[in-house]
Amino acid sequence: LQKKRDTKGLPLPPGPPPLPFVGNVIGVDPDHPWLAYSRWGAEYGELVYTRLFSQDIIIINSERVAHDLLDRRSHNYSTRPPGLMHVLDFFGVEFSSIFLPYSDRWRLHRRIFHQAFRLEAAPSFRPIQMRNAHNLISNLLEYPEVYGTHFHTFSTSVIMSITYDYSTAALDDPFIALVERSLEISVRELRPEVAAVVGEFPILEKLPSWFPGASFVRGAILQRSLVPLIVQTPFEHVKKNMANEADDFQAAGTAAPSMVSDALNRIPDKAKDEEEGAMLEKAIKEASASGYAAASETTTSTLYVFLLAMVLYPDVQARAQAEVDSVIGETLERLPDWDDRASMPYINAVIQETLRWFPVVPLGIAHATSNDDVYEGYYIPKGATVMANTWSMARNAEKYPNPTRFIPERHMSKVASEANGRDDISFAFGFGRRVCVGRYVADASLFAAIVNILAVFRVERVPGWNIGPDAEGVKWSAGVTTHPVFPCTFIPRHAKEKVSQLMKAQS
Ligand code: HEM
Numbered sequence: 446l447q448k449k450r451d452t453k454g455l456p457l458p459p460g461p462p463p464l465p466f467v468g469n470v471i472g473v474d475p476d477h478p479w480l481a482y483s484r485w486g487a488e489y490g491e492l493v494y495t496r497l498f499s500q501d502i503i504i505i506n507s508e509r510v511a512h513d514l515l516d517r518r519s520h521n522y523s524t525r526p527p528g529l530m531h532v533l534d535f536f537g538v539e540f541s542s543i544f545l546p547y548s549d550r551w552r553l554h555r556r557i558f559h560q561a562f563r564l565e566a567a568p569s570f571r572p573i574q575m576r577n578a579h580n581l582i583s584n585l586l587e588y589p590e591v592y593g594t595h596f597h598t599f600s601t602s603v604i605m606s607i608t609y610d611y612s613t614a615a616l617d618d619p620f621i622a623l624v625e626r627s628l629e630i631s632v633r634e635l636r637p638e639v640a641a642v643v644g645e646f647p648i649l650e651k652l653p654s655w656f657p658g659a660s661f662v663r664g665a666i667l668q669r670s671l672v673p674l675i676v677q678t679p680f681e682h683v684k685k686n687m688a689n690e691a692d693d694f695q696a697a698g699t700a701a702p703s704m705v706s707d708a709l710n711r712i713p714d715k716a717k718d719e720e721e722g723a724m725l726e727k728a729i730k731e732a733s734a735s736g737y738a739a740a741s742e743t744t745t746s747t748l749y750v751f752l753l754a755m756v757l758y759p760d761v762q763a764r765a766q767a768e769v770d771s772v773i774g775e776t777l778e779r780l781p782d783w784d785d786r787a788s789m790p791y792i793n794a795v796i797q798e799t800l801r802w803f804p805v806v807p808l809g810i811a812h813a814t815s816n817d818d819v820y821e822g823y824y825i826p827k828g829a830t831v832m833a834n835t836w837s838m839a840r841n842a843e844k845y846p847n848p849t850r851f852i853p854e855r856h857m858s859k860v861a862s863e864a865n866g867r868d869d870i871s872f873a874f875g876f877g878r879r880v881c882v883g884r885y886v887a888d889a890s891l892f893a894a895i896v897n898i899l900a901v902f903r904v905e906r907v908p909g910w911n912i913g914p915d916a917e918g919v920k921w922s923a924g925v926t927t928h929p930v931f932p933c934t935f936i937p938r939h940a941k942e943k944v945s946q947l948m949k950a951q952s
Pocket residue numbers: 542543544555558562735736737739740741743744747805806809810811812873874875876877878879880881882883884886887
């Protein structure tokens with residue numbers, strides 16, 4: 446079953462010897478494949494070829510090669526694996542901007558995002574981000590043991606407000622619960638590895654949902670029932686608001702601008718009643734629904750990594766808190782605000798190091814080649830899945846000595862007071878034409894959450910939880926995004942009433 450093809454007499458990039466039929470599936474932990482890919486990187490080099498069943502997979506293990514191929518040759522490396530499209534269809538999310546093939550449809554989605562999330566537009570969302578960071582603090586003060594749920598609520602509420610001007614409840618919002626359920630399925634199943642397996646064994650899709658091991662089918666059935674709700678409900682909410690009508694979520698006349706209302710307002714009047722208008726409206730609806738998938742899990746997971754670092758590195762936490770206190774007063778004269786960021790170089794370094802230490806999208810989102818290519822003497826086939834192994838880029842010991850250690854100081858000489866353009870850890874947000882469109886918004890959300898957590902809490906390890914500074918032995922969730930799962934204690938540094946009063950005063 447080995448594929449026969451014309452490699453023009455050139456070798457494929459080096460990699461582990463494929464086993465007939467199963468490719469290299471053996472030896473790869475399916476929940477954390479980046480670990481095996483990184484080991485292969487150490488053995489075979491910056492560019493590794495492997496095969497999963499009949500799918501060609503190219504793994505890029507260095508920033509140098511990622512820039513050469515994904516940035517400089519982006520015309521050939523900007524589509525997504527075709528096999529993944531099939532899985533998306535099965536799950537009813539073929540419209541997702543994140544996975545669309547490189548096409549006019551994708552360009553239109555990207556334009557809609559770019560208008561709202563570009564560097565110059567990002568500051569307009571700051572009040573939303575700060576308000577939600579305050580809700581996060583209130584929730585942590587009240588129920589610290591379920592901190593992960595509060596991280597989710599924070600990330601999802603921010604993106605829902607920005608996208609739809611949709612105000613969720615500060616705690617236990619039923620719509621957020623629906624979104625989380627849907628994202629959980631997407632994160633677990635929408636991976637190139639899953640696509641390769643389903644491509645090889647289409648029968649998997651035909652299994653009855655009661656069949657033992659048919660969780661893939663059950664996930665798809667549930668996802669197909671959730672998606673229409675998640676796509677339609679908030680979009681209709683915006684349209685009602687624009688028509689100045691009340692709905693279940695907002696009174697008439699209280700609408701604020703949002704990505705969706707701005708994009709709908711930009712549809713030219715002459716196109717509104719025509720086919721073009723309908724096409725634009727559909728693209729806006731689909732892009733906006735893709736936004737929370739892209740924004741929620743990633744931001745949440747990064748906050749988990751930040752928390753892990755603070756628990757394992759009390760000295761870093763103390764230095765970060767000393768910096769925050771030096772700006773807002775040791776006795777909490779006020780809560781932090783945006784203007785403080787320029788005076789907080791260490792906090793900025795902590796954010797950079799959080800994104801580096803454990804990249805939460807360790808293999809990026811898979812790119813794919815549109816045509817055959819040749820790179821440094823190696824043949825790269827058309828249709829190959831191309832994964833940027835950001836995990837191994839983050840562990841480049843030449844660029845980051847002692848890479849497994851959380852050392853914010855390593856960014857101090859380069860850190861700008863605000864993220865701008867390409868920087869030290871840009872690999873965490875991907876490459877080329879598919880690079881993350883939400884990175885400036887993400888950066889601001891991380892600042893708002895992190896600076897407020899540091900101002901209000903000291904976080905400590907739970908007694909008996911014996912994990913060392915490399916975080917070796919910590920459990921990580923599985924999927925396209927990953928985060929550590931661990932217990933932790935939140936100790937308020939100031940009286941609850943005082944924090945609440947300050948929040949009210951600053952709202
Ligand atoms: C810490 C938070 C975040 C991280 C680490 C992150 C990371 C990434 C990565 C690695 C990619 C894949 C890039 C590639 O294909 O090379 C991506 C794509 C994307 N991100 Fe983010 N992201 C974050 C937050 C956000 C936010 C807040 C949004 C807001 C909407 C967003 C929207 C998107 C979209 C729409 C794409 C798909 C782009 C495309 O395929 O053209 N992300 N992100």
